[in-house]
Amino acid sequence: MIDLLVAGGGPAGLVTALHAARAGMAVTVVERRHPPIDKACGEGMMPYTVRQLDELGITLPGKLFRGITYFDSQRRVDAPFRAGPGRGVRRTALHSALVEAAGAAGVELVTAHVGSISQDADSVLCAGFRARYLAAADGLHSPIRRSLGLARPSRGSRRWGLRRHVRIAPWSDRVEVYWGDGAEAYVTPVADDCVGIAILTARQGSFESRLAEFGELSDRVNGHPHGPERAAGPLRQRVAGRTAGRIMLVGDAAGYVDALTGEGLGLAFGGAELLVNCVLADRPADYDRQWRQMTRRYRLLTAGLLHAVEFGPTRSRVVPAAAALPSAFTRIVNLLAY
Numbered sequence: 244m245i246d247l248l249v250a251g252g253g254p255a256g257l258v259t260a261l262h263a264a265r266a267g268m269a270v271t272v273v274e275r276r277h278p279p280i281d282k283a284c285g286e287g288m289m290p291y292t293v294r295q296l297d298e299l300g301i302t303l304p305g306k307l308f309r310g311i312t313y314f315d316s317q318r319r320v321d322a323p324f325r326a327g328p329g330r331g332v333r334r335t336a337l338h339s340a341l342v343e344a345a346g347a348a349g350v351e352l353v354t355a356h357v358g359s360i361s362q363d364a365d366s367v368l369c370a371g372f373r374a375r376y377l378a379a380a381d382g383l384h385s386p387i388r389r390s391l392g393l394a395r396p397s398r399g400s401r402r403w404g405l406r407r408h409v410r411i412a413p414w415s416d417r418v419e420v421y422w423g424d425g426a427e428a429y430v431t432p433v434a435d436d437c438v439g440i441a442i443l444t445a446r447q448g449s450f451e452s453r454l455a456e457f458g459e460l461s462d463r464v465n466g467h468p469h470g471p472e473r474a475a476g477p478l479r480q481r482v483a484g485r486t487a488g489r490i491m492l493v494g495d496a497a498g499y500v501d502a503l504t505g506e507g508l509g510l511a512f513g514g515a516e517l518l519v520n521c522v523l524a525d526r527p528a529d530y531d532r533q534w535r536q537m538t539r540r541y542r543l544l545t546a547g548l549l550h551a552v553e554f555g556p557t558r559s560r561v562v563p564a565a566a567a568l569p570s571a572f573t574r575i576v577n578l579l580a581y
Contacts, residue, residue, distance in 0.1 A: 244366060245269040247522055248374035250357045250387060253280055254508060255494025256380030257341040257350075259515035261299055264348040266523055271351040273370045278342045279335040283406040283473035285441040285505055286334055287418045287431040289580045290326045292509035301344050305332030306432035311576050312417040314459075315562040320569055321417065322576035329418070329580065331431040331439065333408075360387065360490070367489050376522050377490045378515075383480055385496035393492065395481040400445040400553055403476030404502055407450050410468040413438050418505070422562050423456045427503070427552075430460065440464070443478075443502055445553075478502060479549075485531045491518050497534060500545040503552070504579045513537050544579060 247263045249256045252274025263270045274280075287308065288296075296303065307330055310323035346352060353370070360369045360377065367377040379387035388394050413432030421428040426444035433439050440460070442453045450472035454461050482498040485491060492498075494511040514534055521530040551557040565572040 245271050245372060245374045247271075247376050247378060247519075248273065248367065248369055248372050249378045249380055250369060251380035251382060251494070251496070252276070252278070252342075252352065253282070253380060253382065253494065254337060254341055255496075255511035255515060256378065257338075257345045258299070258512045259378045259380060259493055259518055260345050260350040261341070261348055262516050262519040263522065264345070264350050266519060268519075268522070270349075271353060271372055271374070272345065273353050273355050273357055273372070275354065275356045277354060279338040281338075281473065282334050283404050283441070283475040284334055284507070285404075285406070285418075285429045285431055285502060286331055286433050286439045287429070287505055288330045288332065289505055289509055290324050290329050291581055292512065293327070293330050295509065295512045299344065301340055303330060303332045303340055304336050304434070305330050306413060306434060308416055308418050308432055310417045312415065312419045313422060313562050313565050313572075314419060315422045318562050318566045320562065320566040320572055322569075322573040324580050325577050326581050331418070331433040333433050333437075333439075357381065357387070360390065362488050362490065375489065376527065378518055379490055379492045379496050380494045381496055383475065383478070383495040383499060385492065387490070388482060388492055388496050391487040391490065393483050393485070393487060395483050397477065397479040397481050399479065399549075401477035402443055402445045402479065402501060403474060404441055404443055404478060405450045405453060405472055405474050406439060406441040407472045408433070408437055408439050408470040409464045410437055411464055412436055414463070421457045421460050422558075424555075425558075426453055426456060428454065428457045428460055429505075438464075441502070485534050486527050489527060491521070491527055491530050493518050500542055501549045503548050504541065504545050506541050506545070506579060510538055510541060540578065544575065
């Protein structure tokens, strides 16, 4: 019997497996897709996320960025990072690096469907493996979360993420956030000749139609070669809890508020470490409380900002308020980035 079975081989699952393997556990990751796995995401890692990977000895390609800049049609406001740079990196490059690190650490990587799950007082049976514990890292729309009865209906508008890569040299060492009427566009430098553009919106439509709402940005990238668009959503995912017996949810499967603040990977990696520590202590019931404590600041700030952007009158005041109080804006950005 293995110590930990990880269902899902995305970044959250692989970092969970890495922490477990380095703690001396026998670990297997089950993932139906072949690497590298892509995803519609902003691809910008905050400074503390970069440090998390540094501590695991994982070196990534990509481009450093040194803060966040907000724009609307009339204003811009800049918030530099105080705790070191973030890094923009293609999701496929990140995934390849994590797969290589997991293999080097002795993690068994199996290409298979997870299938049905059963558990008793001592173990979990899944995908033909028996393990002491199961980490469910099967993504935003986690089938495992749903099968355990831990999924809850989400309230409010349904927001989606769209992403496209554009072959153009980055023109800024910041992640730029363009605020429009009902949508935001995030521009992240990911290579010397490439930026990723992610759009968050509750409106239906193609990437091209949404990008056209951001005139200055659209004009800048118009005519440059680009890759296909990818979509993900709805983003908000509510859960009743993150532990069911010997099964624990990690990464997006553990619940998600919104991509507004760019903290998804950092929270996933932090949750991975908490999960492994609970397995080591043989105390899975502690995991949900520890996860909620770790993510409290993110959930409060992101939910507050999301509430503001869902209503037109408040939304239109976000950038003016940041420009009027640049020191406060910088403090908030660094609270999230640290």
